[in-house]
Amino acid sequence: MKTHWIAAALLSSTLAIACEEAGQNTANSTAASTPPESAPAPEQAPAPQTAPAPPSSTTTVARQQAAPATPAPRPRPAPAPSESARSEAAPRPAAPPKPRFREVAVPTGTQLPLELTTALSTETAQVETPVSARLRQPVVVDGLTVFPAGAVFHGNVTEVERAGRVRGRSHLAFRFTEVEMNGQRDQARTSVVSFEGEATKGEDATKVGAGAGIGAVIGGIVGGGSGAAKGAAIGGAAGAGAVLATRGRDVVLPAGHEISAALSSPFELRVELQ
Numbered sequence: 001m002k003t004h005w006i007a008a009a010l011l012s013s014t015l016a017i018a019c020e021e022a023g024q025n026t027a028n029s030t031a032a033s034t035p036p037e038s039a040p041a042p043e044q045a046p047a048p049q050t051a052p053a054p055p056s057s058t059t060t061v062a063r064q065q066a067a068p069a070t071p072a073p074r075p076r077p078a079p080a081p082s083e084s085a086r087s088e089a090a091p092r093p094a095a096p097p098k099p100r101f102r103e104v105a106v107p108t109g110t111q112l113p114l115e116l117t118t119a120l121s122t123e124t125a126q127v128e129t130p131v132s133a134r135l136r137q138p139v140v141v142d143g144l145t146v147f148p149a150g151a152v153f154h155g156n157v158t159e160v161e162r163a164g165r166v167r168g169r170s171h172l173a174f175r176f177t178e179v180e181m182n183g184q185r186d187q188a189r190t191s192v193v194s195f196e197g198e199a200t201k202g203e204d205a206t207k208v209g210a211g212a213g214i215g216a217v218i219g220g221i222v223g224g225g226s227g228a229a230k231g232a233a234i235g236g237a238a239g240a241g242a243v244l245a246t247r248g249r250d251v252v253l254p255a256g257h258e259i260s261a262a263l264s265s266p267f268e269l270r271v272e273l274q
Helices: 002-033 057-066 083-089 201-244
Strands: 101-106 111-116 130-135 139-141 144-147 152-161 171-181 184-187 193-196 258-262 267-272
Touching: 101 139, 101 144, 130 171, 144 267, 193 258
Parallel strands: none
Antiparallel strands: 101 267, 111 130, 111 258, 130 152, 139 144, 152 171, 171 184, 171 193
16 A cells, blocks of 8 residues: 555656646747747738639549530521612722713704804905804704804805896805804814895896887987987987996895805814713
């Protein structure tokens, strides 16, 4: 019994000494790790959060094998555009510019209604005397005005002849070679325009007859029947002498006289479109 008590006492003292040494060691370690009170303790940074560990490749492969394969959806074809949409989307070609001018040919024989702006007479005119006339109405070809009203045609006298005594008539002819429009002259040849004086045969016969009648009256008064015959012969001769001394009538064309001429060759020009 005494032996057991001694053993228990030894065990107790051994445990007490071990506990005391352990307490000292703990106090020393605490004092060594604790900073001095004068220096403030540094703030401890929060511990980084660790991301969850990714699933292992074995798990991923297992899941892929376990999940059924889903086919990828096929893209639907876009609906075809309608005719109207395609026509609106497609660029329209630019319209060609409209022509501003057109070449027109005035045919031969086209009539030109004119009025003279210069006076002419066989008494004063000579070959190459200038003559001009103004267009009274516009000339239209294929709906386009080729010669506007007021266009001036220029030319010359080509023939002139005064009436002879007893025989022949006066004669006057001219033609146009140019047209003036918008301050510009162009060649435009026309056919010859001619005029003849009036015949005076009736008037000549009247003059001769009147002279013979007057002579007969005078001869009858003076010498009877034979005197009347002689008077008629003398009076007729006097009347014939008066006819021989008088020319026929001249051709006289005053300014403003209306005439008509025709183109003798085609006339080409450039007409501006409206």
